[in-house]
Amino acid sequence: MAVYAAAAAVLAGVESRQGSIKGLVYGSRFQNVKQLYALVCETQRYSAVLDAVIASAGLLGAEKKLRPHLAKVLVYELLLGRGFRGGGGRWKPLLERHQARLKAELARLKVHRGVSRNEDLLEVGTRPGPASQVPRFVRVNTLKTCPHDVIDYFKRQGFSYQGRASSLEELRALKGKRFLLDPLLPELLVFPVQTDLHQHPLYQAGHLILQDKASCLPAMLLAPPPGAHVIDACAAPGNKASHLAALLKNQGKIFAFDLDAKRVASMATLLARAGVSCCELAEKDFLAVSPSDQRYCQVQYILLDPSCSGSGMLSRQLEEPGAGTPSQERLRALAGFQQRALCHALTFPSLRRLVYSMCSLCQEENEDVVQEALQQSPGTFRLLPSPPGPIEALALSPVPSTACGPLLRPRSLVASSLLFLNG
Incomplete structure (x- = not known):
């Protein structure tokens, strides 16, 4: 029963704009994150269908103690999901009392819309798309x-x-x-x-x-050699940090920063399971990290993967339909943070290479941020041509150019190439 209550709480949080599904699921402390995430996503996907069935059956009027979000999760499980094989507690007999009426309303809805399968009831925007x-x-x-x-x-x-x-x-x-x-x-x-x-x-x-392929590219492009000192500026959940550690062969040092305590704790668990021993975690805002601190005097490589709109993330199409079109206000706020983080990263004195990784297809978060960084560091970095292969992206190198110079690469263009590769 705990999973249904947890799923209802996440749905309520999403509706009140407390966060994304993924963020709320990982912040719920529910033990089986995968089970909870799948249940919430599927319930959300069928949300309009479930609302119609629940309203037509008069379920909330008949059961005053049943809250709307919990009702939606339970009706999904009863009609479209696992059928309470995972429990149900005191709510299972209650829902089963209304089972015949709920099934009849679902069947009536199919007849009304002229479809035969449950999935055909979904609106076009909530049907499985490229992400699936x-x-x-x-x-x-x-x-x-x-x-x-x-x-x-x-x-x-x-x-x-x-x-x-x-x-x-x-x-x-x-x-x-x-x-x-x-x-x-x-x-x-x-x-x-x-x-x-x-x-x-x-x-x-x-x-x-x-780990998705797009998520593997930043560390591959940064390519720090064993023994190097690296900063992972916005490191949670830790997949990229673990990839960096593998490239370093656990030789050298990774300074990994993230401001959220829960995400840092989750990252510590992930890195420990991966056998990472060269990573130093800090619950800290990267913008508050001083480039003049002697601990970072040998840092030559920085991976910067800051918060973004996520408009290039296929998975978000499944959990948040319409999330791929951020508002101009939100874009401005995100781009402002990204620009500050990028310009800050470029001030580390021993920096030799930097990868700017972005899950967005919006120009405001990519080319515009890069151009502004160039303008604020005149004569220090310049654009380089893309490396050979199916990766189309911008690159920045120091002036004068050297073989191991800094690399600045928005992942939006990389991500768009991967969308093409992955269909």
């Missing part, structure tokens, strides 16, 4: 194992390894227990859509990191 068609990317954690051993493990489990992917069509054709090696990242495996590896022993042991 993206393959499952899995990064092999090279701090604990290697791609060859992981591939061999999956083959022994009955999976069929198809080699390195060479086309988009190969990714689209992935089904069943087949998997590929990503064409760009040698430690990234690609499984069919919606493959669930949360209970897999390699994931639970920290040998695998469930």
Whole structure:
């Protein structure tokens, strides 16, 4: 029953604009985050349908103690979900008393709209879109194992390894227990859509990191060598920091900052499971970190992945329909923070390379921020051409250019390339 109450609380929080689904789920302290997130997303997706069925059945009028958000979660589970296989507590018999009426109203709604499947009741904007068609990317954690051993493990489990992917069509054709090696990242495996590896022993042991390809690119582009000192400026939830540690081979130092205490605690758990020993976590605003502090005098690499609108995130299409179009007011506020963070990062005295990572497709958060940073550091950085390959992005290098110079790269353009690659 706890999961239903937790899901109702998250839905209420989203409706009152206390945060996003993902943020509220992770802040709920519910033990099974995956179960809660899935239940909330699906209930939210069918929200209009559930409201119509609940209203037509007169459920809230008949059961005065049943609150609207809890009713929506319970009716979803009864009619469209798992059917209370996960419990239900004292609410299960109550809902079952109204089961016949609720099912009849759902059937009547289908007849009225001329459809036969539950999913056909969804509005176009809430139907599964590109986000539900993206393959499952899995990064092999090279701090604990290697791609060859992981591939061999999956083959022994009955999976069929198809080699390195060479086309988009190969990714689209992935089904069943087949998997590929990503064409760009040698430690990234690609499984069919919606493959669930949360209970897999390699994931639970920290040998695998469930990480989207776009999220893997910033650390790959930063490419710090073993022994380097690195700042991960806005580090939570920690996947990029773990990737940086793997590139460093746990040699050197990562200074990881995040202002939210809960996110820092979650990051500490993730990094410990991944076997990261070179990372120093701090619950601190990166803007308050002094570039003149002697602890950071050897920092030559910075990864800056600040808060953004998320308009380039496919997953947000599923949990927050319409979230891809941020207001101009919000864009201005986000871009202001991003610009301050970027300009601050560029003041670290030993900086040799920086990656600016962005989950947004909005020019205000990308090209405009980069151009402003260039104008505020005249003669220090200049634009570089993109590296060869399927990555289209802006880059910044010091003037004069050197082979290991700073790199500044908005991920919006990288993300748009990945959207193309992933279909």
